[in-house]
Amino acid sequence: MRALAGLRVVVSAGPTFEDIDPVRFIGNRSSGKMGFAIAAAAARRGADVQLVSGPVALATPDGVSRIDVRSAAQMHAAVFAALPADVYIGAAAVADFRPRAPATAKIKKRPGEDSMVLHLVRNADILADVAASDVRPRLVVGFAAETDEVTQHARAKLSTKGADLIAANRVGIAGRGFEADDNVLVLHWRDGSRTLPPGAKTALADALLDLVQERLEA
């Protein structure tokens, strides 16, 4: 099965870490498993796969070229450096905000200080920027990780981010979403939605790519 031979696929995976000072950061629970499974499945189908990964503890899948990044800004730059591509799949859990001015030395508690304010600024949206770019891939796929009103938020992301497909997953439930080996994905296209059979992220990655392939061939 080399159905993606000759195509370039860029996949983002894992969390981003936004430094507060040299020892602390803002991050999230993404393990990278979902994005790595997609990158592996695309490589098995013969695609030229560039994986842009946040800090994770996973081995690089066979046949995949990987670049490691830490922050959202680094991920943005690495994704754009990997373009042009035929398909972009943004499975990374990118931090929406970063500390405005990371401290260069460890922030110390002062006597009597019982609260502190961290000023955050917005990170650029990689998915939206890829979708709006001059080198827009033929298919731009994003994810939506939501704890509630999953469908509404996912469908809103289709238009606000300019994606062709949003793969929605509920997070905050044990055994799926962040960190787990299994997941439940509902795919939202502009012309309809489809629930994939729940199961291992590896199987879901293949099911997702089957439909991506269908769209590329349509």
Ligand code: PMT
């Ligand atoms: O890594 P795992 O432990 O396997 O977990 C998998 C997962 C839950 C992380 C994955 O399935 C998933 O949902 N990834 C997207 C998580 C996320 O950040 O969703 P979001 O709803 O906040 O963002 C929506 C989309 O915009 C995503 O495609 C995200 O990559 C993208 N985005 C968000 C913010 C930003 N600044 N730039 C972006 O590109």
